[in-house]
Amino acid sequence: MGLNREVLEGQLERADAQLAACEKALAAAGVAQDDLSSNAAWRKSEAHRRQIRRRLRSSDAWHSRGASAAEEGSEE
Numbered sequence: 356m357g358l359n360r361e362v363l364e365g366q367l368e369r370a371d372a373q374l375a376a377c378e379k380a381l382a383a384a385g386v387a388q389d390d391l392s393s394n395a396a397w398r399k400s401e402a403h404r405r406q407i408r409r410r411l412r413s414s415d416a417w418h419s420r421g422a423s424a425a426e427e428g429s430e431e
Contacts, residue, residue, distance in 0.1 A: 360418075363411045370404040 377400045381391060391397045 358410060358414055360411070360414060363407060363414055367404070367407045367411060370400070370407050374400040374404050 374397075377397050378391065381394055381397060382388075386394060
């Protein structure tokens with residue numbers, strides 16, 4: 356069973372904020388935008404954000420499969 360969409364959206368908001376804070380801190384330290392991918396803290400924040408986005412897409416697909424199965428069952 357997938358996670359609740361609201362829970363995932365909240366996690367995504369926090370991950371986006373964490374990534375933005377990381378980018379701000381690195382910019383203040385003089386790291387160029389093109390060099391972010393070489394920084395471990397940025398990669399970890401970005402990976403966490405990508406993971407949550409994948410969970411959200413997976414949850415959407417899971418719920419849509421359940422809805423289509425319920426529609427097929429009611430047509431008979």
